[in-house]
Amino acid sequence: MRAGRSVSGMSLVVDEMPDLGITRLSRWIFNCYVLRSGDGAVVVDAGLPRVAGDLAAALGRAGTLHAVVATHGHSDHVAGAAELAARHRAPIWLPEATLAYLDGAKPRTPTLGRAASIWPTMIDQPLDRRGVAGFVSGAWVAGYGTPAGMRWTGPPPGGGLVDGQSVPGAPEWTVVTANGHTDDSVALWNPTTRTLLSGDAVLTVRGQAWHTPEIVDAASAAATRKRLEELPVAHLLPGHGRPVHAADTVWAQQRR
Numbered sequence: 001m002r003a004g005r006s007v008s009g010m011s012l013v014v015d016e017m018p019d020l021g022i023t024r025l026s027r028w029i030f031n032c033y034v035l036r037s038g039d040g041a042v043v044v045d046a047g048l049p050r051v052a053g054d055l056a057a058a059l060g061r062a063g064t065l066h067a068v069v070a071t072h073g074h075s076d077h078v079a080g081a082a083e084l085a086a087r088h089r090a091p092i093w094l095p096e097a098t099l100a101y102l103d104g105a106k107p108r109t110p111t112l113g114r115a116a117s118i119w120p121t122m123i124d125q126p127l128d129r130r131g132v133a134g135f136v137s138g139a140w141v142a143g144y145g146t147p148a149g150m151r152w153t154g155p156p157p158g159g160g161l162v163d164g165q166s167v168p169g170a171p172e173w174t175v176v177t178a179n180g181h182t183d184d185s186v187a188l189w190n191p192t193t194r195t196l197l198s199g200d201a202v203l204t205v206r207g208q209a210w211h212t213p214e215i216v217d218a219a220s221a222a223a224t225r226k227r228l229e230e231l232p233v234a235h236l237l238p239g240h241g242r243p244v245h246a247a248d249t250v251w252a253q254q255r256r
């Protein structure tokens with residue numbers, strides 16, 4: 001079993017997982033991941049508007065930024081993507097369903113009551129003021145989650161992520177449709193290291209996986225749960241919450 005090394009400088013948490021080739025950067029509940037691949041890296045969920053600055057050191061070590069990828073179009077997963085992509089001249093890839101929102105289709109988003117239901121994850125990590133401020137301002141920068149629908153001021157995305165395809169720039173990762181939280185959610189799966197980047201489909205609380213109760217569609221959430229639990233996940237890296245590592249699978253000890 002590997003153990004991540006966490007460094008809390010200021011309030012940015014940098015969690016190095018060298019065995020997995022992954023760095024997690026987090027402010028409060030907002031996780032952003034650097035996946036090393038080949039001669040460079042892919043960033044997943046550049047969600048806070050100024051995350052490019054937080055990522056500078058990790059990306060400096062990683063080499064070329066091949067792509068910026070999002071697990072869904074909520075602002076806390078895309079608001080930093082345009083600045084990061086511009087700085088590194090990298091393409092942005094969004095889920096295929098998110099692209100329709102850029103064209104004006106109205107996304108469904110969880111109600112405030114549903115959003116509040118994830119409070120156990122919110123109180124599980126120390127509050128970071130810059131994370132909160134970034135979350136609030138990010139809603140005005142890009143993405144959806146407010147009645148205004150999807151905002152986008154970034155460049156046209158490089159393309160749409162579809163189920164079963166490999167992640168652009170990180171071919172050891174496969175895109176898995178993971179709807180329920182939203183209608184445009186994907187997870188990323190690495191079968192070699194048995195690592196799942198679950199986006200917001202699965203959160204974590206106190207070292208346990210937690211299928212999110214913050215959903216727009218119960219039937220697709222149930223289908224996602226079934227599909228993801230068929231994967232022998234040893235390392236769960238959620239959109240919100242600390243990573244969970246298990247000797248067997250993370251599903252054995254999950255929060256019910």
Ligand SMILES: [Zn+2]
Nearest residue numbers: 074076200239
């Ligand atoms: Zn989120």
